Amino acid sequence: MVTIKDLAKHTGVSVTTVSRALNGYSDVNENTRKKIMEAARLLNYSPNTLARSLVMKKSKTIGMLISGFLRESVKDNFLMDVMAGVHDFAAQTDYDIVIFNTNSSKQREKTYAQLCKERQVDGVIIQGIRTDDPYLLEIVEGDIPCVLVDIPLIGKWAGYVSTDNIAGASQVANYLADQGHRSIGMINGHDFAFVSQERFTGFQKTLNKRGITFDSSRVENGNFSEQGGAEAALRLLEKDPTITAVFCASDLMAIGAMNALTSKGIRIPEDISIVGYDDILLSRYVRPALTTVSQDTHGLGSAAAKMLINMLDHEGQPQQATVPHEFIERSSSKRLNR
Amino acid sequence: MVTIKDLAKHTGVSVTTVSRALNGYSDVNENTRKKIMEAARLLNYSPNTLARSLVMKKSKTIGMLISGFLRESVKDNFLMDVMAGVHDFAAQTDYDIVIFNTNSSKQREKTYAQLCKERQVDGVIIQGIRTDDPYLLEIVEGDIPCVLVDIPLIGKWAGYVSTDNIAGASQVANYLADQGHRSIGMINGHDFAFVSQERFTGFQKTLNKRGITFDSSRVENGNFSEQGGAEAALRLLEKDPTITAVFCASDLMAIGAMNALTSKGIRIPEDISIVGYDDILLSRYVRPALTTVSQDTHGLGSAAAKMLINMLDHEGQPQQATVPHEFIERSSSKRLNR
DNA sequence: TTGAAAGCGCTAACAC
């Protein structure tokens, strides 16, 4: 391994000068600088960022804490999209990304804060963890800069990015009401996801405002999975067979619900309208194509990276950022004819 | 930040002893160890891996060099799958993963070897880069342990994992021949992908063995993209309108081809049979569902991680590993009736 | 069983 010491020896100057030359300081003679640069090229020198990080107390690394990076989760390109967004932004800066997996047995024993401290990441982006996660608060209230995706918590060093889930759900409610639906059910994720709470709130408020009966008794949780969505749909229908529309808090659950209903001989959208949320890739391809709320998932990731790096480089305050969403009508929903 | 020095002060022993206690050495009094452990918990100590890495000359980090981590690439869950596989395996070990993006302007100026040296990764997994990439050879011939995904190169410190593309393509050829097809075209990726070469070779050899005319004049490149596949399909048909079957070297190109042909009024599979490769998620959902060759992509990733970590921890030799594949008949292909 | 001291590769006062 070639170090600055070698360059120093090779050029006959001190390591200090080499360091300064390499880092582009102005107080170094142009000739010496040239000599040093030449030697660096000659010896194929690469700086050791570990050593630099140690003394600078910055690693120029951001951590990505992700849950559910599992074999099964590939159907849901949400995570991948967010990661790509984070990455695309980080690539324009001098930060690299290290991935922390929260569902590994190894790391379960360590808190997220510990993980970050050990690897000395400058900041961390957190995605997909539950609000009842025991380690969530520790990191939000800690002193490591962090940005949460879809979890609206703000702390001295914590900001978040999300879409306006209340507005999105409200749009769905208005749409279904406009289409003449009056008996409406909902398949939600689980009680420990903020997006679930918000989507429920937005949906209920708007339906009630439109004079439509809707409360938590018309909601079944599907745990954000395809299978869970299928089961929830069946429970929903058993409880109230008059239902003509179901709003699902995720596309994956909506797809599960469609399959379950279809195999029961229920036609979609003729008998029951289905609306999802997320606009995952599949939504366009399933038959009938899924009516849903699209989010700029890639934008979510890059906004998170941007906010974090802004906090890191310019002492920006942690904030809240909202990324646009859009209601998309496809073929899984239609006007009620009765 | 609390360091071993603090622990030493707090417990009244030397840093040496603290270090040894923390690392589970046997030559430390049980009482002293207990005191130290207690202090560590009390002060909420976390080891600084940077400092440790610097002195140990191992970072316990593996790099993942990925190309095409782009917004557009989300349709193709191949990359995500491989990453998940790498991750799932690494999670069982004490290695963390740092991601290097090859398509960032920033990093384009540095060679992959430099990237690895700077971040001091112990080894690297390389995925999705072209065989004409100028920096590929440097790293394969260099002294950084690496494992390539789908690029059959072996070096002193380089191994690879892949599927048997020749066999896979050969199965497709036999299938199409069995179904009575005689006029067959192929949409390949590009000339700088090993998988393209292999899939072509396997396909051609087997067709010829079956007495069917096929050579490179019946091949158009689609550059692995949906759009490219669409255009290639049109070119293919223009050149030879008698074609009854097309083998595509990736599902994404196959989907593009299907769309292009359908919009020309050509029915699939009645008029033309289409076969893809990869079995991406979409393949099951497009209509008609795509006949394809499935690869254990997740297995590809975990096999790569396993091989690399084996090289790192047990001085295992770089090797070659093959992951299973499977031909899957769906609805985009059928027996030729003429 | 423990401690003193050296050193990993780098940066940053401070002096010259």
Next chain:
DNA sequence: GTGTTAGCGCTTTCAA
């Protein structure tokens, strides 16, 4: 402009 020196947090001889 340049060099001397100390030190980042850790591990590891070597000696006691």
